[in-house]
Amino acid sequence: MNITIHYAFLPHTDAEAALGFYHDMLGFEVRKDVGYEDMRWITVGPVGQPATSIVLHPPGVDPGITAEERDTILTLIAKGVYGAVTLASDDLDGLFERLEAAGADIVQEPTDQDYGVRDCAFRDPAGNLIRVNQVG
Template identity: 70%
Template sequence: MDITIQTCFLPHDDPDAALAFYRDTLGFEVRNDVGHGGMRWITVGPPEQPGTSIVLYPPAADPGITEEEQRVIAEMMAKGCYAGVNLATADLDAAFERLQAGDADVVQEPTDQPYGVRDCAFRDPAGNLIRIVELR
């Protein structure tokens, strides 16, 4: 099989804050920014990986969820336990410094994990957990 990861989805509750974090702090390029009905879907990704993207979407856009489910999602996002993504870099310390300088919400400084990786963690403006692992 020849299967790759094309897109993953992370919710946002403030499209401008999400855009600033992923574009300005992480350095991702904006591939799409679509508005409809007062909501925005923003697609971003690393410039050197044009085939892999993150879609930042408003969770209220799903017509299949109830108001109660929307409330639960908003609560989970606020706690930082709804969604996340793992990224990778060759220079974890430089990435950490850039994110910290960009006022990202630090969850964990660069750490050698007992399971064999060195990583750090941040939260994006919506509370999504962003882990960055160092490539070895």
């Protein structure tokens, strides 16, 4: 049996800013861009890896969520403690330099961690934490 990660979901609070970050800064391809009323679900992923995607979705749109709960979700997103994903790169320093030059919200410069990985961290426009590990 082979199990893979097909989709990961992260909220976005501004679809155009999310596209600017994931497509323009990270270089991900846009696989789907679906709108409904004033909301958008955008599926992005690394070029050449069609089986792995991130779905950027409007936060708190489940019909079972109250207005108060939605406000709590938006508060947590703004604090940067709601969503996170860890990516991997074979050129961590080069990616970091590119993101820094493009104005990404840097949380941590490339660092050799005590637990054995070299990584950096930044936030996407919604505040989601994006960590990147050096691989290879």
